Amino acid sequence: MSKKYAVAVAAGVLVIGAAALLYFGGEREGQSQAFISPSSAQRVAQGKAIYDAHCAACHGTRLEGQPAWRQRLPNGRLPAPPHDQTGHTWHHPDAVLIEIVKNGLVPGKTAPEGYESDMPAYGKVLSEEEIIAVLAYIKSNWPAELLEMQKTVTLQRSQQ
Numbered sequence: 001m002s003k004k005y006a007v008a009v010a011a012g013v014l015v016i017g018a019a020a021l022l023y024f025g026g027e028r029e030g031q032s033q034a035f036i037s038p039s040s041a042q043r044v045a046q047g048k049a050i051y052d053a054h055c056a057a058c059h060g061t062r063l064e065g066q067p068a069w070r071q072r073l074p075n076g077r078l079p080a081p082p083h084d085q086t087g088h089t090w091h092h093p094d095a096v097l098i099e100i101v102k103n104g105l106v107p108g109k110t111a112p113e114g115y116e117s118d119m120p121a122y123g124k125v126l127s128e129e130e131i132i133a134v135l136a137y138i139k140s141n142w143p144a145e146l147l148e149m150q151k152t153v154t155l156q157r158s159q160q
Helices: 003-025 041-054 094-103 128-139 144-158
Strands: none
Touching: 041 128, 094 128, 094 144
Protein backbone atom coordinates (compact mmCIF):
# COMPACT_ATOMS: atom_id res chain seq x y z
CA MET A 1 0.00 0.00 0.00
CA SER A 2 1.40 3.39 -0.96
CA LYS A 3 1.96 6.11 1.60
CA LYS A 4 -0.49 8.46 -0.21
CA TYR A 5 -3.18 5.76 -0.15
CA ALA A 6 -2.65 5.10 3.58
CA VAL A 7 -2.87 8.83 4.36
CA ALA A 8 -6.07 9.13 2.30
CA VAL A 9 -7.65 6.15 4.08
CA ALA A 10 -6.67 7.52 7.50
CA ALA A 11 -8.09 10.94 6.62
CA GLY A 12 -11.33 9.32 5.43
CA VAL A 13 -11.65 7.34 8.64
CA LEU A 14 -11.14 10.52 10.68
CA VAL A 15 -13.78 12.41 8.69
CA ILE A 16 -16.30 9.58 9.03
CA GLY A 17 -15.52 9.26 12.75
CA ALA A 18 -15.96 12.98 13.33
CA ALA A 19 -19.25 12.98 11.42
CA ALA A 20 -20.49 10.00 13.44
CA LEU A 21 -19.52 11.70 16.69
CA LEU A 22 -21.38 14.86 15.70
CA TYR A 23 -24.42 12.89 14.58
CA PHE A 24 -24.67 10.37 17.41
CA GLY A 25 -23.09 12.36 20.22
CA GLY A 26 -24.18 15.88 19.45
CA GLU A 27 -27.42 17.60 20.27
CA ARG A 28 -29.95 17.26 17.49
CA GLU A 29 -33.02 19.43 17.35
CA GLY A 30 -36.24 17.67 18.23
CA GLN A 31 -34.47 14.75 19.91
CA SER A 32 -33.75 14.45 23.59
CA GLN A 33 -30.25 13.64 24.65
CA ALA A 34 -29.15 11.65 27.67
CA PHE A 35 -28.09 14.93 29.33
CA ILE A 36 -29.42 18.38 28.53
CA SER A 37 -26.55 20.80 28.80
CA PRO A 38 -27.11 24.47 29.63
CA SER A 39 -24.02 25.42 27.62
CA SER A 40 -25.85 26.89 24.61
CA ALA A 41 -26.61 30.56 25.26
CA GLN A 42 -29.16 30.54 22.44
CA ARG A 43 -31.00 27.51 23.88
CA VAL A 44 -30.94 29.01 27.40
CA ALA A 45 -32.35 32.33 26.11
CA GLN A 46 -35.09 30.48 24.22
CA GLY A 47 -35.83 28.45 27.36
CA LYS A 48 -36.07 31.55 29.54
CA ALA A 49 -38.65 33.10 27.22
CA ILE A 50 -40.71 29.89 27.24
CA TYR A 51 -40.32 29.52 31.02
CA ASP A 52 -41.46 33.11 31.55
CA ALA A 53 -44.53 32.51 29.38
CA HIS A 54 -45.57 29.07 30.69
CA CYS A 55 -43.88 28.26 34.01
CA ALA A 56 -43.06 31.41 35.98
CA ALA A 57 -46.65 32.02 37.12
CA CYS A 58 -46.42 28.93 39.36
CA HIS A 59 -42.70 28.21 39.74
CA GLY A 60 -41.65 31.86 40.17
CA THR A 61 -39.82 34.35 38.00
CA ARG A 62 -36.59 33.49 39.83
CA LEU A 63 -37.32 29.70 39.90
CA GLU A 64 -38.19 30.09 43.61
CA GLY A 65 -41.46 28.11 43.55
CA GLN A 66 -44.50 28.86 45.66
CA PRO A 67 -44.24 29.60 49.40
CA ALA A 68 -44.32 26.60 51.74
CA TRP A 69 -44.00 24.26 48.74
CA ARG A 70 -43.52 21.22 50.99
CA GLN A 71 -46.78 21.76 52.91
CA ARG A 72 -50.02 20.46 51.47
CA LEU A 73 -52.72 22.93 50.53
CA PRO A 74 -56.30 22.51 51.86
CA ASN A 75 -57.11 20.49 48.70
CA GLY A 76 -54.32 18.01 49.55
CA ARG A 77 -52.06 19.06 46.70
CA LEU A 78 -48.59 20.51 47.06
CA PRO A 79 -47.66 24.01 45.86
CA ALA A 80 -45.34 24.32 42.88
CA PRO A 81 -41.77 23.51 43.92
CA PRO A 82 -38.77 25.69 43.18
CA HIS A 83 -36.50 24.83 40.28
CA ASP A 84 -33.47 26.56 41.77
CA GLN A 85 -30.93 24.81 43.99
CA THR A 86 -33.34 24.79 46.97
CA GLY A 87 -35.79 22.46 45.23
CA HIS A 88 -35.55 18.86 44.13
CA THR A 89 -35.61 19.23 40.34
CA TRP A 90 -31.89 18.50 40.14
CA HIS A 91 -32.47 15.11 41.82
CA HIS A 92 -34.28 13.81 38.72
CA PRO A 93 -32.81 12.56 35.44
CA ASP A 94 -33.61 14.55 32.32
CA ALA A 95 -35.88 11.84 30.90
CA VAL A 96 -38.11 12.13 33.99
CA LEU A 97 -38.13 15.93 33.82
CA ILE A 98 -39.13 15.82 30.15
CA GLU A 99 -41.88 13.31 30.97
CA ILE A 100 -43.25 15.51 33.77
CA VAL A 101 -43.35 18.61 31.57
CA LYS A 102 -44.96 16.70 28.68
CA ASN A 103 -47.55 14.76 30.67
CA GLY A 104 -47.76 16.37 34.10
CA LEU A 105 -47.27 14.26 37.21
CA VAL A 106 -48.77 10.87 36.37
CA PRO A 107 -49.61 8.66 39.36
CA GLY A 108 -47.72 5.39 39.20
CA LYS A 109 -45.27 6.74 36.65
CA THR A 110 -43.78 10.08 37.73
CA ALA A 111 -45.71 10.42 40.99
CA PRO A 112 -46.92 8.05 43.71
CA GLU A 113 -50.21 6.21 43.15
CA GLY A 114 -53.19 8.40 44.00
CA TYR A 115 -51.16 11.63 43.83
CA GLU A 116 -52.97 14.67 42.50
CA SER A 117 -51.15 17.69 41.14
CA ASP A 118 -51.88 21.04 39.61
CA MET A 119 -48.97 20.56 37.17
CA PRO A 120 -50.46 20.76 33.68
CA ALA A 121 -49.28 18.63 30.77
CA TYR A 122 -47.47 20.71 28.15
CA GLY A 123 -46.97 17.97 25.55
CA LYS A 124 -49.57 19.50 23.23
CA VAL A 125 -48.43 23.07 23.91
CA LEU A 126 -44.64 22.82 23.70
CA SER A 127 -42.45 20.84 21.33
CA GLU A 128 -39.78 18.56 22.77
CA GLU A 129 -37.17 21.09 21.62
CA GLU A 130 -38.96 23.81 23.60
CA ILE A 131 -39.17 21.59 26.68
CA ILE A 132 -35.45 20.87 26.40
CA ALA A 133 -34.79 24.61 26.11
CA VAL A 134 -36.77 25.28 29.30
CA LEU A 135 -34.79 22.61 31.13
CA ALA A 136 -31.53 24.08 29.80
CA TYR A 137 -32.60 27.48 31.17
CA ILE A 138 -33.48 26.03 34.57
CA LYS A 139 -30.15 24.18 34.74
CA SER A 140 -28.24 27.32 33.76
CA ASN A 141 -29.18 28.72 37.18
CA TRP A 142 -27.81 25.82 39.22
CA PRO A 143 -24.41 25.83 40.90
CA ALA A 144 -21.82 23.72 39.06
CA GLU A 145 -21.79 20.98 41.72
CA LEU A 146 -25.57 20.46 41.50
CA LEU A 147 -25.43 20.43 37.71
CA GLU A 148 -22.73 17.77 37.88
CA MET A 149 -24.77 15.66 40.34
CA GLN A 150 -27.84 15.92 38.10
CA LYS A 151 -25.73 14.96 35.09
CA THR A 152 -24.54 11.85 36.94
CA VAL A 153 -28.12 10.87 37.82
CA THR A 154 -29.18 11.44 34.21
CA LEU A 155 -26.34 9.42 32.70
CA GLN A 156 -26.83 6.57 35.17
CA ARG A 157 -30.52 6.42 34.26
CA SER A 158 -29.79 6.48 30.52
CA GLN A 159 -27.51 3.43 30.89
CA GLN A 160 -30.27 1.31 32.46
